[in-house]
Amino acid sequence: MDEPSVSSHRVTQLLEHWSHGDDAALAELTPLVYEELRRLAHHHMGGERPDHTLQTTALVNEAYLRLADQTNPSWQNRAHFFALAARAMRQILVNYAKSYRAQKRGGGALKVDLDEIALISPEQTTEILDLNEALERLATLDSRKAYVVELKYFGGLKHDEIAEVLKISTVTVRRDWVFAKAWLHNELHNAS
DSSP states (O other), X not given: OOSOSSOHHHHHHHHHHHHTTOHHHHHHHHHHHHHHHHHHHHHHTTTSOTTOHHHHHHHHHHHHHHHHTOSSOOOOOHHHHHHHHHHHHHHHHHXXXXXXXXXXXXXXXXXXXXXXXXXXXXXXXXXXXXXXXXXXXXXXXXXXXXXXXXXXXXXXXXXXXXXXXXXXOHHHHHHHHHHHHHHHHHHHHXXX
């Protein structure tokens, strides 16, 4: 989320209108946030082959459908919306990784769409599940630090945006990020 293409104020306004039942706001909002969601998904899919554009599209579409399908959304602002988008993308990637692992082990009872299979590689499956497990362990120790990682890594949010979502200072976000990054590095490399 380097530079939002539209002012965060306008996105926040549209989110607020949508929260109050204005379907026209959703129609105007969709193309604005969709491009930012694509950049966010592209960030997650960066390790994949460049010709796999469907992967990014599948992740964006699934996350957007989860967000848009809410009956009574109560978006606080743009940063809050993208924080929830980050969480949705994380869950989608983790669910697909678990599904892939189950299929690989003969758990043929699960039916997975071809787009889902193309979403992540076998190498990413293990990485995503390992990171998710480490984040869950971190969350038991310090949930805020785990949420900072989720917002930064899965959400692509900047420190000031994370501070806005969590209602803490940017300095605290930086400290949490440095600690969590070191803790996760230790967890992931000592688990091998």
